[in-house]
Every structure is written in C-alpha cells, then in structure tokens.
Amino acid sequence: MSSTEYKNKPLYIISSLVENKPGVLFRITNLFRARNFNIESITVGTTEKPDLSRMTITTRIDEAILDQLVKQLRKLIDIVEVEVLDINNTVYRELSLIKIRAKDFTNRNEIINFANVFRANILDIGKESVTVEVIGTPDKIDAFKNLIIQYEIVEMARTGVSALQRGE
Amino acid sequence: MNIRTMAEMSGARALMDSLEKEGVDIVFGLPGGANLPIYDALVDANFRHVLVRHEQSAAHMADGYARIKRKAGVCLATSGPGATNLITGIATAYADSSPVVAITGQVPLNMIGKDAFQETDIIGVANPCTKYAFQPRHATEIPEVVKKSFYIAESGRPGPVLVDIPKDVQQEVTEIRFPDLIKVRGYKPIVDPDLSNVGKAVELLVSAQRPIIMAGGGVILSGAFSELQALAELIMAPVVTTFKGKGAFPENHPLAMGPIGMHGHAEANRIILEADCILAVGARFSDRSVGRFDEFGKGMNIIHLDIDPAEIGKNKSVDIAIVGDVKSALRTMVKMLTKVAAKKSSDNPWLNRRKELIDYFSQNIKDYPREITARKALKKLRELLPAESIVTTEVGQCQMWTSLHFDVIAPGTFFSSTGLGTMGFGFPASIGAKAARPDVHVVDVAGDGSFNMTENSLAVSVLENLPVLVFLLNNDMLGMVAQWQRTFYDRRYMGVHQKSCPDYVKIAEAYGANGLKVQSMDELEKGIKSALRTEVATVIDITIDPEEDVYPFVAPGTGLKDMITGA
Numbered sequence: 001m002s003s004t005e006y007k008n009k010p011l012y013i014i015s016s017l018v019e020n021k022p023g024v025l026f027r028i029t030n031l032f033r034a035r036n037f038n039i040e041s042i043t044v045g046t047t048e049k050p051d052l053s054r055m056t057i058t059t060r061i062d063e064a065i066l067d068q069l070v071k072q073l074r075k076l077i078d079i080v081e082v083e084v085l086d087i088n089n090t091v092y093r094e095l096s097l098i099k100i101r102a103k104d105f106t107n108r109n110e111i112i113n114f115a116n117v118f119r120a121n122i123l124d125i126g127k128e129s130v131t132v133e134v135i136g137t138p139d140k141i142d143a144f145k146n147l148i149i150q151y152e153i154v155e156m157a158r159t160g161v162s163a164l165q166r167g168e
Numbered sequence: 169m170n171i172r173t174m175a176e177m178s179g180a181r182a183l184m185d186s187l188e189k190e191g192v193d194i195v196f197g198l199p200g201g202a203n204l205p206i207y208d209a210l211v212d213a214n215f216r217h218v219l220v221r222h223e224q225s226a227a228h229m230a231d232g233y234a235r236i237k238r239k240a241g242v243c244l245a246t247s248g249p250g251a252t253n254l255i256t257g258i259a260t261a262y263a264d265s266s267p268v269v270a271i272t273g274q275v276p277l278n279m280i281g282k283d284a285f286q287e288t289d290i291i292g293v294a295n296p297c298t299k300y301a302f303q304p305r306h307a308t309e310i311p312e313v314v315k316k317s318f319y320i321a322e323s324g325r326p327g328p329v330l331v332d333i334p335k336d337v338q339q340e341v342t343e344i345r346f347p348d349l350i351k352v353r354g355y356k357p358i359v360d361p362d363l364s365n366v367g368k369a370v371e372l373l374v375s376a377q378r379p380i381i382m383a384g385g386g387v388i389l390s391g392a393f394s395e396l397q398a399l400a401e402l403i404m405a406p407v408v409t410t411f412k413g414k415g416a417f418p419e420n421h422p423l424a425m426g427p428i429g430m431h432g433h434a435e436a437n438r439i440i441l442e443a444d445c446i447l448a449v450g451a452r453f454s455d456r457s458v459g460r461f462d463e464f465g466k467g468m469n470i471i472h473l474d475i476d477p478a479e480i481g482k483n484k485s486v487d488i489a490i491v492g493d494v495k496s497a498l499r500t501m502v503k504m505l506t507k508v509a510a511k512k513s514s515d516n517p518w519l520n521r522r523k524e525l526i527d528y529f530s531q532n533i534k535d536y537p538r539e540i541t542a543r544k545a546l547k548k549l550r551e552l553l554p555a556e557s558i559v560t561t562e563v564g565q566c567q568m569w570t571s572l573h574f575d576v577i578a579p580g581t582f583f584s585s586t587g588l589g590t591m592g593f594g595f596p597a598s599i600g601a602k603a604a605r606p607d608v609h610v611v612d613v614a615g616d617g618s619f620n621m622t623e624n625s626l627a628v629s630v631l632e633n634l635p636v637l638v639f640l641l642n643n644d645m646l647g648m649v650a651q652w653q654r655t656f657y658d659r660r661y662m663g664v665h666q667k668s669c670p671d672y673v674k675i676a677e678a679y680g681a682n683g684l685k686v687q688s689m690d691e692l693e694k695g696i697k698s699a700l701r702t703e704v705a706t707v708i709d710i711t712i713d714p715e716e717d718v719y720p721f722v723a724p725g726t727g728l729k730d731m732i733t734g735a
Contacts (some may be wrong), residue, residue: 007420018354023291023305026292026295027295030296034296050635057721064485068478068481071477071478072478074477074478075476075477075478076318077300077352077354077355080353137703162702
C-alpha cells in the first residue's frame with residue numbers, strides 16, 4: 001500500500017481496558033503482527049482502577065478489517081473491554097516533542113511565532129535549536145510538522161493518541 | 169473467593185490436588201531438571217502418569233485423549249527443550265480447537281532472564297498457539313491458575329492452555345487455598361444466539377430449493393450429532409462436511425455426501441456449487457475446504473453458525489450469522505422448523521440430483537491397477553472394523569485417502585490433524601484416544617513418512633498397555649510431496665524417497681509390538697482380523713505403489729469448480 005493510499009483510509013480509534021499486568025502489551029502487539037494488522041499508534045497507561053490499563057490504538061484500515069481486528073482483540077483474555085470510538089463524539093489528543101534546527105535569531109523567532117499560532121509551548125532553546133511541545137489531534141501535529149519542516153527537524157517524538165468518549 | 173479447603177503444602181502438591189479436582193485421570197509427560205518437584209509429587213498422585221519418549225508425543229496423546237473424551241487432556245514437560253518439544257503438539261491442538269492443558273517446568277524465578285541452562289521464554293513462544301499461557305509466581309496462585317486453565321481450555325471454542333511453573337514455585341511450601349469459583353473477567357466464551365437471526369436462517373432454509381449443510385469440526389466439539397441429523401432430515405438437505413467435520417454426520421446416511429475440499433469427495437465438491445443456500449455449522453471456511461474465498465458460495469445465501477465471533481466474516485462474508493454454541497443453536501432451529509414446516513419429501517429434484525452426482529462419480533472412479541491399493545485397503549478396513557471403533561490418521565496421502573475411502577459411521581469416532589497438518593500426530597494421538605476409550609479398537613491410518621516421525625511411541629503403547637493398530641500404507645515415499653512434484657514440478661523428485669528404511673516389522677518387534685508385512689488383499693484381511701484379536705499394538709505394513717495419487721484434487725489457489733477428478 002502506498003503512503004497516500006494509506007493516508008486516505010479513515011482513521012479509527014480503538015479504546016480498550018486491559019488487565020494491568022506483565023505480558024499484556026506483548027500479547028496484543030503479537031496479535032497485530034501475527035494477523036497482519038497495521039497500527040498507527042498505541043498508547044497504554046493506568047486508569048482510575050489500579051488493576052486496569054487503558055490502551056488506545058489508532059489505525060487506518062478498511063471497515064471489514066476493523067471488524068475482524070476488534071473481534072480478535074475481544075478474544076484476548078487480558079482484554080476486558082474493546083470499543084471503536086465514534087470520532088465525532090470523542091475527545092482525543094496526542095503530544096509531540098519536536099527539536100527544530102534554528103541557526104540564527106530570525107529562525108528562532110519564526111519558529112516561536114509558529115508555535116504561538118499552534119498554541120504550542122517552547123520547552124527548550126539551545127544555541128542552534130528550539131524544542132517545541134505540540135498537543136492536539138494527530139492532524140494538528142502533522143500540520144505543525146509540515147510547517148516547520150523547512151528548518152530541518154533534528155529529532156521528533158510522538159506519544160500516540162489518547163482518547164475518551166464524550167459525555168457520561 | 170469461596171474457600172473450599174486450605175492446607176500447608178508445596179506448589180507441586182497443590183498442582184496434583186488441583187488436577188485431581190479437575191477430574192484428571194491420566195497425564196502424559198517426561199521429566200527433567202525443572203519439573204522434578206512435580207514428578208516427586210506425582211509419586212503420590214491419584215491419577216495415572218504415562219511416560220513418553222518425546223514430549224511432542226505427550227502433547228499429541230493429550231490432544232487425542234481430549235478429542236475423544238471431550239474434556240481437557242494434560243501433558244507435562246520440563247523447561248527449555250522439553251517445553252519447546254511440546255510446541256508442535258500444542259500448535260496442532262490450537263489449529264484444531266482441542267482442549268489441552270500443558271504444564272511445563274521453568275527455571276527458578278531468580279534465574280529467569282539470565283539465559284540459564286534449559287531456560288526458554290516458553291510463555292512468549294506459546295503465545296500465538298495457545299488460548300492463554302500462565303506463569304504462577306507463587307505457589308498460592310497454582311490452584312486458581314489450574315482451575316482457570318481448564319475453564320479456558322474447555323469452554324467456548326476449545327484450545328490449549330500452557331501453565332509454566334518455575335521450579336522454586338513448585339518447591340515453595342505455604343498455606344494453599346483451593347477456590348471453588350473463579351472469574352476471568354476478560355473472557356466471555358458463550359454468547360446466546362440471536363434468536364431473530366435464527367428465525368431468519370430457518371426462513372431461508374425452508375424457502376431454499378437447493379439447501380445444503382456444511383458441517384465442520386464445531387459439530388463434533390459440541391456433540392451436536394443428533395441435532396444436526398434432525399435438522400438435515402427436516403429440510404432434506406444433503407450434508408457435506410469439512411475434513412475436520414468428517415464424522416459429524418454418519419457417512420452411510422442417505423443425505424451424507426462426505427467431505428468437500430482439496431481432496432474432497434467429487435460429488436460433494438460438485439453439489440455444493442449447485443446449492444442455493446448453505447448452512448455452515450461450526451466451520452471456518454478454510455482454504456483447504458472451500459478453495460478460493462472469493463469464488464466460493466457466489467450467488468448463494470450463506471448462513472454461518474459458529475461459537476467464535478471472530479470466525480464470522482474472517483474468510484467469507486455471509487448473509488446471516490449466528491454466534492453461539494452449535495448444539496443449542498441447532499436445537500432451537502429444529503424446534504422452530506418443526507413448527508413452521510412439514511418435513512420435506514425425499515423425492516424432490518434436489519435429492520434426485522444428489523443421487524445422480526453420486527452415481528456419476530462412482531461410475532467414473534478408476535482404481536489404480538494393483539493388487540493392493542490405498543482405496544481397497546481402506547474399504548477392507550471399514551468392512552472389518554466395528555462401527556464404534558476410533559480412527560485417526562497421519563498427514564499426507566494416507567490422510568486424504570482415509571477422508572475419501574473410509575466412511576465414518578458412528579459420529580465423533582474420527583479425528584485427524586486437519587488444521588496444522590502435523591506429520592507424526594496420528595500414532596501418539598491414537599494412544600491418547602485409546603486411553604480415553606480403552607473399550608474400543610483404535611486405528612491410526614499412517615503413511616511411512618509420518619509414522620517414522622513418532623514411531624518411538626510404540627514403547628508407550630506396549631508398556632502402558634494402550635494397544636492400537638497402525639494401518640501403515642507404505643509407498644516408501646513422502647507420498648503427498650511426491651504427488652505434487654509429479655503434478656506441478658514435472659516429476660523432478662527431490663527429498664521424497666525413503667529407500668525402504670527402516671524395516672517397520674522389525675521396528676514393531678523391537679518395541680515388543682506385532683509387526684506384519686502384507687502384499688495381497690488376502691494377507692491384509694488376515695492381518696486386520698488378527699490385529700483386532702490381539703491385545704498388543706500391531707503395525708500392518710501394507711505395500712502400495714509409490715505412483716498411486718490422491719484424486720480428486722483441487723489445486724491450491726483454485727476453486728472447487730476447477731476440481732481434477734483423475735489422471
């Protein structure tokens with residue numbers, strides 16, 4: 001699949017509650033590998049219940065494959081709950097850290113201005129670089145990245161998406 | 169958690185007590201450094217231990233036992249190579265949804281991750297071929313882990329579970345509690361069938377002009393034999409099976425058509441193309457059964473009934489899906505059908521077509537021109553073997569010939585490694601089956617290539633008094649590979665000749681079993697009769713021609729309509 005073809009597929013966010021114990025992440029990622037499912041991002045963290053973790057998976061796949069993926073996830077004994085979030089009724093965010101080459105004062109100022117427009121934070125300024133924290137939907141982070149790519153990205157780290165359904 | 173009993177004991181002792189509480193009466197295994205405490209506790213256990221000569225066979229024996237007993241079979245191995253040797257057997261059980269509980273020793277907790285002697289990350293290795301793998305880290309966890317293992321292995325779509333117990337956990341002496349109830353919150357094995365879908369399925373089946381039932385292994389796993397038969401007779405639908413479903417329906421029944429698939433019965437492969445409605449019961453539309461997914465079932469209504477929701481739409485999108493236990497769903501369908509429709513007459517164009525196809529293909533069978541052929545040998549075996557006998561097979565031509573030429577009459581008396589296709593499975597599995605049903609004859613239809621892989625289980629058969637008949641169709645070849653090399657590689661044979669080594673009669677005798685070589689139908693008949701009278705394992709080495717092919721044949725990547733019926 002070409003990267004444009006891939007990017008044209010709809011983004012799905014799968015939210016699951018999983019047992020908070022060793023080996024669970026391995027079982028889940030191993031399933032993706034064994035069944036040839038593509039994932040874009042995966043995040044895991046603790047929840048309000050100490051014995052449960054929330055795992056958020058984003059993927060761009062066809063609906064039929066999504067259905068199969070969810071069913072296979074549901075079969076995993078360590079997965080307590082799985083749902084595909086309705087993207088129109090979901091709050092979702094990703095955090096990204098980007099270290100950008102800034103050779104001179106002009107570069108630095110331009111980057112800081114862009115960061116302000118994107119409500120991004122400047123975390124660090126070195127002699128030749130600026131490190132920016134961008135929080136938002138993956139699209140917003142992509143947009144910021146595409147804007148500052150002219151300055152050369154030294155390093156970049158993204159957390160993957162965390163998401164919750166709106167309302168109760 | 170309810171507490172039934174509580175006592176101070178070692179982890180290994182707790183394991184024995186837990187197995188007893190699950191009703192285990194036999195375990196198959198082999199000791200080593202990391203499971204010595206388990207073997208020490210076995211001395212006082214109230215169930216039987218069968219010592220194998222290779223761990224792979226222990227897993228196959230537990231699997232064969234499980235398939236006949238329809239409850240979990242248990243195998244034991246030590247850490248490292250012992251555990252990895254089990255894996256082929258575990259993967260075999262996984263592919264065929266067979267409940268096996270495999271218990272391995274592991275290096276002590278503080279040695280895990282240090283690349284210790286005989287250390288393998290067996291939890292990681294087993295992950296893709298088990299329903300679940302546990303590693304208790306305290307002796308106190310063992311009773312709960314064992315109870316969960318049996319529950320997970322046996323419920324829903326059955327499958328193997330691994331329990332990996334570090335040596336120090338086996339040795340730890342502490343207060344052990346045995347739970348009465350366990351809960352696995354992420355595991356929901358049974359879904360009640362959606363009754364509105366069952367209703368729609370019934371409507372579709374009643375209105376179909378040319379209905380057909382495709383019965384898979386799920387029918388056997390849930391023991392839905394009488395329900396399936398009642399349903400088929402009500403709607404007068406011919407019944408084909410998948411290979412795993414062979415024996416789900418009596419193959420001498422007037423509606424039976426035998427297995428479909430790569431080496432299915434010609435009439436079964438043909439009739440399924442002419443149906444207007446297919447009810448697939450406990451089947452997963454495997455490539456070996458249906459050929460090309462995109463071609464199969466075109467223009468027909470497909471109803472899919474299976475316990476595993478992930479099977480719905482995995483290989484084939486269907487018109488009506490019913491998720492649930494096959495037995496209870498079929499029972500509901502039969503009840504609904506009895507209300508809505510009178511039993512159909514057997515004199516209708518669809519059943520006449522069935523008869524026509526059977527007659528056509530039976531006239532066109534050309535037997536291979538030899539005194540003994542696989543077909544004639546298997547027909548003779550059927551003739552002489554009581555109906556309730558259990559038959560299993562090795563893998564390859566011997567397996568496909570059995571599928572084609574050996575009719576299973578009593579439901580649930582046949583099984584084979586259908587999913588993974590494990591050579592060497594049949595013989596140890598037949599020993600496991602014999603342990604489950606010592607009162608009936610058990611036969612392994614073998615090829616020389618497969619039997620060679622686990623023939624050391626003859627020691628187990630003889631010493632443990634678990635006699636089986638090895639019906640060895642010996643063409644001195646890795647026959648199925650040779651057939652493909654003949655068909656697809658212009659007879660450029662490579663790596664298929666066995667060169668008459670070993671001598672199977674001498675092999676049998678070396679282990680204290682009976683061995684006899686037969687070269688005529690007369691000798692074969694005498695051999696089978698004498699084997700059925702003896703109380704010791706018998707290997708009948710039947711010389712067949714290396715060029716005898718299995719037909720019909722649906723070549724890989726083609727559809728059932730492309731079936732080749734003979735050379």
